[in-house]
Amino acid sequence: MAFTNLLVKNNLYNINGISNPLLICVRLGHVMRGKRPGIARSLEQRLQEENVKDPEMCARVNIGFPQLKSSRSEQLKQRLAHLKAQRSNEHIEKLARSNKLVIDLDKVQRDYRLTTGQFDLRVIADHYGIFDDLFGLAYFVPRTELNIQYQFDDDTFSIVYNGNVIKPAEAANAPEVSFNGTIDPITGKKSIEDCYWTLIATNPDAHFTDSSAEYVHWFISNIPNGDVKQGEVLIDYLPPFPPKGLGFQRFVFVLYKQNRKLDFSKYKLAASEQNNLEKRTFKTLDFYRAQQDHITPAGLAFFQTDWDESITKFYHNVLNMKEPIFEYDFPKPYVADQKFFPLKQAFNLYLDRYRDIKQINKEFLERKLAKTHPFEGPEKPLRFPNAHPIKNVPSWLRTEMRKSRLGRGRINDYK
Known part of the structure; x- marks a missing residue:
């Protein structure tokens, strides 16, 4: 049988007088057995068939506050009213036509946060695996805006922008945290009664002995009406300490809305235990399961951090331990058995x-x-x-x- 550079398919071929129903494809002089590409299943398809997951068991659960939407007709009325107000404003039209219209970016940012900003934050957190590592199959849409910034010196601030890089030297001191704690996350209106909140900062990538556990870096409970300074500090702030050689780590702040004033005294650490890493072992999922009837996650912020020179002194002076340094153990290269006459080789x-x-x-x-x-x-x-x-x-x-x-x-x- 003559083969060409084109794809030739024979459903039957004869070997020693025996017909075998095996498909042989010849392309550019190379023989391919089995189904041709495009018809044969890809590796990804085969893995999906072997690792079948029950959709009910893997369904994600929203543990945050629901969103109360106005009716469609009410939304259209608001949009039409806004458009009419803009079109009837002759001053804005003149400035726009002469390219002199100045847009208030702060107002744009506020409107963005009130509309789609928190939904985008949830997508970003999913991208970084925040919900998977903290809450498993659960997630939430942050309804309360959480503003966090570190003061590096008198004129320099490092602001947490949800995924940006902040060095340990910049995060050495406790940050300034602010949020509107008098606004109800559900209705978006000011609450009549006092609101209490809990703020927890954890690092899901820092634990040395248990990969599924975290280190809690900050724990403040019963924050009245968003005044963080008036909250009960159960665990003092501990700066991030990423070891050398492990790359970036995530530092996550989660804000919980309490339904009343709660007693979290069992999580409190004594003054002598503040620098004990074993005492700071923490699991966000276990904490939420134990308190899910009384707290609801409402705010989220996080940044990334990696090693710098300040970490060496921190391990020695604060944690009183030898600084760990990690290196990748490269496998030895494969070397074939030595030949007596190596051909075509130097x-x-x-x-x-x-x-x-x-x-x-x-x-x-x-x-x-x-x-x-x-x-x-x-x-x-x-x-x-x-x-x-x-x-x-x-x-x-x-x-x-x-x-x-x-x-x-x-x-x-x-x-």
Whole structure:
């Protein structure tokens, strides 16, 4: 049977006089067995079939406050009234036509937060895996705007922008937290009765012994009407301490609305236990399950942080422990069994694969130091390296000498 560069499909083929119903595809001279791409299932489809999940068991639950929407007709009336007011304003129209209209960006930001800003925050938190690591299959839409900023010095503030990077040195002191604690998250109107809140800051990526646990960095309960300074501080603020080598960690603030004043004394740490990391072990999901009848998550803010030089002193002076440093343990490269006659491979490079890399580096260093004068330094490089012929040496050695003259290859590691 003659094969071409086009795709040829035969439903039956004969081997030793026996017909076999096996599909053979030939494309560009390569034989492919089975169904062709596009008809065969992809790896992702096969994994989905093998890892089937029950949609009822994996359904996410909203544990936050519901959104009270006005009727569709009421929304249309408000939009029409706004459009009429804008079109009837001749002053705004003149400024717009002359390109002199100035838009108040602060007002735009306030309107954005009141409309779709909190929904976008929920999407961002999902992207960073905040809900999965803190609440499992539960989530919530933040209804209360949480403003958090760290004062680095007299004129510099580091504001939490939900995912931005703040260094541990900038977050060394407790931040300034503000939110409107007199507004009901459901109705959006001012509450007649006193409102109590709980603010918890945790790090889901910092625990050294239990990957499913967190370290609680701040715990303030019974905050009256949004006045954080008047709340009960159960656990003092502990700055983030990401170890060297682990990359970024998430520092999460969750604001809970209490239905009344509550007793959280069992979570309080004594003064001598404030710097004990084991005592600060915390699980947000367990805490919410124990208090879900009395608290509802209403606010969210988080940032990312990674190691800096201030962390070394923090481990030694505050946590009284040796600073952990993590390094990735790279697996040894695979080296095939050595052949007696390696074909089409450089002789010296092939042999170097089966030698100790430290010994190879030592030889290169000794070779370089042998040509280096103790007072005048190394020999001056040739002005025209390729103009000097190399004779009476093997081809592999000639290649190495040319690379050395041109400053290429492994010799660059010892310049």
